[in-house]
Amino acid sequence: MNKLISAFSLLTIFSFVSPANSAVSSNGETIVVATEAVAVSGKEAFEDFLDNLYDEADLKKAGMDFDVFKRAATGFYNLKEKNKLSRTKDLLTVVDFNKPSSEKRLWIVDLNKKKVLYHSLVAHGMGSGNEKAVKFSNVENSHMSSLGFYVTENTYIGKHGLSLKLNGLDRGFNSNAKQRAVVVHGADYVSEAFVKQHGRLGRSHGCPALPKEITTEVVQLIKGGTCLYIDGPSSNYTSAYLDADSAIKRFETEILAKQAKLLSK
Secondary structure (H helix, E strand, O other): OHHHHHHHHHHHHHHHHHHHHHHHOOOHHHHHHHHHHHHHHHHHHHHHHHHHHHHHOOOOOOOOOHHHHHHHHHHHHHHHHOOOOOOOOOEEEEEEOOOOOOOOOEEEEEOOOOEEEEEEOOOOEOOOOOOOOOOOOOOOOOOOOOOEEEEEEEEEEEOOEEEEEEEEOOOOOOOOOOOOOOEEOEEOOOOHHHHHHHOOOOOEOOOOOEEHHHHHHHHHHHOOOOEEEEEOOOOOOOOHHHOHHHHHHHHHHHHHHHHHHHHHO
16 A cells, blocks of 8 residues: 555656756756656656555465566556557456466456456467477467467357457567467366366467356456457567556556546545
8 A cells, every 4th residue: 555655656746847847947957857757756656556556466376477467567558558448447367378287377357456356277379388388479370379468359159159359469479369360268178177187288279268167257358458468488579568668658647547536535
């Protein structure tokens, strides 16, 4: 809670610093120093906010790595800033393919309620590896998983039953998701029983496949413009949505709006 108050305080400070810049002096050095102070305050406030959110949602207890969460949340706020996400659902789905398939490595987090709604097993593509996903591709028929940010779209009934279409947003990494029919669906090979028998999950053709018993609920929950982020062991993955400066702008807007709402009461 103290970190959240700190974030509010920092934002209050830099919200009043900027107007003062033009009034104080036309001296170049003075303006640069003020601007840097604002930038640092914004970054610190954002870091505090993410720390607080990670703690309040008990994400460490749920097994999510903080750095993975930080990347996912940064992308979420960037996508919000670009109006690519639903305005009514503050849901973030995170898949961490750094973990073996025998572990639960998918989380659905309600960022507004600061709560983990689902923590589940999830399969990777057969071309990506056996127990762990170690290779990733954007190429059709590679049967590999693809890293990056996705926005969920509409549902359909396919060979795996109710499924959810995904729009891959990272060019060169997951932008062929639709052509490859990479979707969220359920599968018999995603279960604790399968892990006990084989030591790992079964594998998909590149889709983040879920246990059948939760697929309908999950698909209905995250459909229609929510963020799905897939992380994994890759040295060459890059994304415009990992730009922290851009994400901070959205964060500032949301926090200042909450401040105004609180002050109006």
